Amino acid sequence: MKLFALWLVVILQVRAVWSQNQSSYLEHFWSYGRSEPVYPSPDIEGWGNWIVAYTKAKALVHQMTNEEKNNLTYGYNSMTIGCSGISGGVPRLGFPGICLQDAENGVRGTDMVNAYASGLHIGASWNKELAYTRASYLGAEFKRKGINVALGPVAGPIGRVVRGGRNWEGFSNDPYLSGALTGVSVRGLQTSVIACIKHLIANEQETYRMPPMFLPGSFNQSVSSNVDDKTMHELYLWPFQDAVKAGVGSAMCSYQRINNSYACQNSKVMNGLLKGELGFQGFVVSDWGAQHTGIASAAAGLDLAMPSSSYWSNGTLSLSVKNGSLAQTRLDDMATRIIAAWYRYAPLEDPGHGLPTSLLLPHRLVDARDPRSKQTLLQSAVEGHVLVKNINNALPLRNPKFLSLFGYDGVAIRQFTGTWMGLDNSLSYPDGTPVDYIKIAHIITSSADPNSHLPGVALNGTLISGGGSGSNTPAYIDAPFDAFQRQAYEDGTFLSWDFSRVNPQVNPASEACIVFINEQSSEGSDRPDLADPYSDELVVSVANQCNNTMVVIHNAGIRLVDNWIDNDNITAVVFAHVPGQDSGRALVDVMYGKQSPSGRLPYTVARKASDYGSLLNPEVSSGNQNIYYPQSNFTEGAYIDYKAFELQGITPRYEFGYGLTYTSFAYSQLAIQRDPEVNIEYLPPGSTIEEGGLPSLWDVIARISCNVTNTGAVAAAEMAQLYVGVPGGPKKVLRGFVKQSLEPGQWKEFKFELTRRDLSTWDVTKQNWILQRGGYPIYIGKSVLSIQLVDTLRL
Ligand SMILES: *[C@@H]1O[C@H](CO)[C@@H](O)[C@H](O)[C@H]1NC(C)=O
Ligand SMILES: *[C@@H]1O[C@H](CO)[C@@H](O)[C@H](O)[C@H]1NC(C)=O
């Protein structure tokens, strides 16, 4: 609650601070002319399924005065409605405004809602059907609360910086996996509300994410992500394209700068890439407080400023149209885009009706939960668990007589009465220093020493999500201990536990010792480390006393394990990620073999942090001018995560796509079939953009299949992965994945489709995706390094 209040204060400060003197000659030197100007802003076209909503929106906007159009382009501070943001309305014409609410993994900060598994957890499930169903239930909860826009899914940060604080909010640092899950999530959410694909774009570190809000008078600006055009297309923009293809109704521009131009006034990004090349038909909303100019941001393609705007309020835009500084068509387009998305996906009459401003004041209960979502909540939690070590079939557990449980992460947070921010369990640093909320407010607004952090570990309760606006509010927390106790009741197991000490004593009669640790991560702060020493000490302390030690890590991001992984007493390790409220139940299902684990790592776990090279850490400025204008040069191109490991010949501890199960699978009969009818010219046919870009990018060029047999003794789902060696690119890039359940002895055909985009590279001269002639190695495997079948596709 306290923290939430602070967050609000922080947001409200934005306006005050931005009126301070921020100009200097350096600003002009750094900020101008480094990002290509693209004007004018493309108007909404009403393509495809937008036509009905577009026509209605045009008609409504036609009846509005310029003051009324202006009124709906920015947020109001409401005294009665608790939305993260609410836009102005046009009461005269019956448009009530739109309510926008956090976030991508569940409705946050209110009551009577569910906490779903977070993005990274869904990434680890590699399950498109499940991701779709989850998003559908999620969207319906937003709608029942009267929310028009659910602020998610997250496709950026993609996870370039390994210590990046928000990497857990999105699905994976692979653009194909992220894009596939992003596309289905947008479709699922938009069965009820408007989805908001965020954060556009290259928002890859929290350090220096915004100008230091609490240091008025400072010249410091946000970090600039300097990204070349090829990398932009092949990595960062890729999943955004899937979102637009899926019909996404809104997009959020990010805090930081791209090529030194702030994301919310970057015309190349909004007018050029999003609305031009990708044919986006929705509206662009600023991240909270990310608007830094008036007419410039409107002309560059920003449509809605949140949570308020000192630049656009009081009729500024309509006056700007009057005196000729802003085109009438731009103001019309801003209003039309907002109203069209509203008509198409969420024309709610009473926005925000289920969101009181304070939960501690009397209010009507609006139950957003649907009992039918239970199965999906649990199954999403189950499938994001990744088993990475399992010696001598230590798992699954089979009616153990005596289990010992350890670790601060085994039990739920002790108090939860207010508004959830996901940091309620992170109240002190491992050295005992309590968290100081003033300091946190400085950290999350880039006003503290860039090397200061939020706690990297949540010591005060099991981790079910990371922290910040991407967290979600649980209806309850089923902690590991709760679920193990229920199972102990069924099996007659004797339990012994110590969730307090870092050096607990172990009863030598324990059949197994399970240690629960976590790795916390939050918006506003990059992580202090990839393996916190406190948790490592705890694991080693138990392992020294127990020869059947199992480690469960609730990790909101990559977690290294090399400080103890080779200890023979450690027989099983589970990356349990961020499972939401059904955490314990899901864990017990996996550890007791009620379901075989089917999760796979959506990232690479290195042996040591330095193996990530320059991508380990956020950019911290050094040098003279860079002190004010931090520069992050994305010189590695598309070579992040497994592509970088393969390029440099580094063997990871656990590679991308890795994960064990309780059975074994055999692969055979790779078949490649190129469609002889389909166009394989160098340039994609056609030149007419539609929503999602050139339609021919989705032409299916080849169909691949193989046969997978369950050769073990238990039922399990296999997740077959297809990698392609696109000529001139990384050795392998993920271009397909299929998950299917198989009974023991059963075989199934696994089928993949490769589209033109999947096989193309971005040509900066042609400004297009090009398809090269030659041999494309096709790899099918259990992970990027465990390749089972290889052949070549010839074009
Ligand atoms: C604003 O910044 C300029 C450039 O550094 C400086 O000359 C001027 O004095 C500042 N004005 C105020 C009011 O601080
Ligand atoms: C950023 O600059 C690079 C190099 O000049 C250029 O390739 C790229 O298109 C620019 N991107 C944006 C968004 O300005």
Ligand SMILES: *[C@@H]1O[C@H](CO)[C@@H](O)[C@H](O)[C@H]1NC(C)=O
């Ligand atoms: C602008 O929006 C606010 C908030 O919805 C509303 O109270 C006000 O009447 C609107 N102004 C106009 C001119 O419609």
Ligand SMILES: *[C@@H]1O[C@H](CO)[C@@H](O)[C@H](O)[C@H]1NC(C)=O
């Ligand atoms: C809008 O105008 C009102 C009344 O003139 C003024 O009090 C307020 O400060 C203005 N708001 C902004 C954001 O400029």
Ligand SMILES: *[C@@H]1O[C@H](CO)[C@@H](O)[C@H](O)[C@H]1NC(C)=O
């Ligand atoms: C036009 O009006 C806007 C809003 O009042 C103002 O910021 C801008 O300076 C004006 N431009 C000209 C050329 O008068």
Ligand SMILES: *[C@@H]1O[C@H](CO)[C@@H](O)[C@H](O)[C@H]1NC(C)=O
């Ligand atoms: C802002 O810039 C100053 C140099 O003027 C630098 O010393 C300081 O570390 C920067 N502040 C932050 C929060 O990065």
Ligand SMILES: *[C@@H]1O[C@H](CO)[C@@H](O)[C@H](O)[C@H]1NC(C)=O
């Ligand atoms: C949080 O956990 C730490 C470590 O166990 C403990 O020192 C601290 O007192 C706890 N804080 C609260 C408020 O319970």
Ligand SMILES: *[C@@H]1O[C@H](CO)[C@@H](O)[C@H](O)[C@H]1NC(C)=O
């Ligand atoms: C493994 O556990 C046994 C107790 O079962 C202990 O004696 C031994 O030292 C432990 N080994 C390691 C490497 O911790």
Ligand SMILES: *[C@@H]1O[C@H](CO)[C@@H](O)[C@H](O)[C@H]1NC(C)=O
């Ligand atoms: C592990 O420890 C248990 C109990 O101390 C003992 O019975 C068992 O033989 C040990 N197993 C191994 C492989 O050392």
Ligand SMILES: *[C@@H]1O[C@H](CO)[C@@H](O)[C@H](O)[C@H]1NC(C)=O
């Ligand atoms: C980033 O690239 C620019 C232009 O090439 C260069 O001047 C600057 O030193 C680089 N910054 C860092 C931190 O590498």
Ligand SMILES: *[C@@H]1O[C@H](CO)[C@@H](O)[C@H](O)[C@H]1NC(C)=O
């Ligand atoms: C798939 O593989 C299994 C096991 O080798 C085999 O029995 C089955 O006939 C194969 N299916 C096809 C369609 O060839």
